[in-house]
Amino acid sequence: MNLFTQREQIKGVLESLLFVAEKPLSxxxxxxxLNIPETYLKEVINELAEEYRARNSGIMIIKMEDSYQMLTNPQYAEWIKIFKQHTNNKLSEQALETLAIIAYKQPITKAEIEKIRGVNSDYAIKTLIEKKLIKIVGKKEVPGRPFLYGTTKEFLKTFGISSLNELPAVFDFNNANAA
Structure with a gap:
């Protein structure tokens, strides 16, 4: 394999890793x-970053201390905002489940949500806050004073209801089995 092909493959690998990484890669x-010398890695990443800069790409690679991260080009932020407005209205099953728990049990802490769901709810809560469907409504008066979450007016608007009283009744599976 010649050096050019090898360099292009390394560039492709680095580009892929930077693309999928959620945090800067050192x-x-x-x-x-990769077992590749650090100086060579820096050289290839800088070359890739320059290629993006030269063609005014929608993505860019930035250096933070001795790490690198791929980000969207801030020059196109308005287009990203428009795109998100058109595509960002779907909720994952996990987010819907979390939202239902909050809607029916509010005010409720993250720990209480996780006890009901049986799994970590950090991402679902973050998503719901970003979509303005829930908000922090206070702090629970217990040690550690965890945040209490509740639904917002945007939640009511999104689901076409004027108050929480319009939520459907919760079916009690325990009592249904006894009947």
Whole structure:
């Protein structure tokens, strides 16, 4: 394999890793993972970043200390905002489940939600807050004073109801089995 092909493949691997990484990737991590000299990695990443800059790409690679991250180009932020407004109205099953728990049990803490769901709810809560369907409504008067979550006016608007009293009744499976 010639050097050009190898360099292009390494560039493709680095581009893929930077694209899927949720956090900046350090040169040390990439060196350990790929077993490629750090100076060569920096050179290839900088070359890739320059290619994006030169063509005014919608994505860019930025350096933070000794780490690199791929981000959208802020020059196109308005287009991203428009795109998100048109595509960001679907909720995952986990977010819907979390939202239902909050709607029926509010005010409720994250720990209480997680006890009901049996799984971590950080991402679902973050998503619901970003979509303005829930908000922090206070802090519970217990040690640690965890946040209490409740629904918002946007929640009511999104689901076409004027108050929480219009939510459908919760079916009691325990009592249904006894009948």
């Amino acid at each position: 040169i040390k991590f990439l060196h350990t993972m």
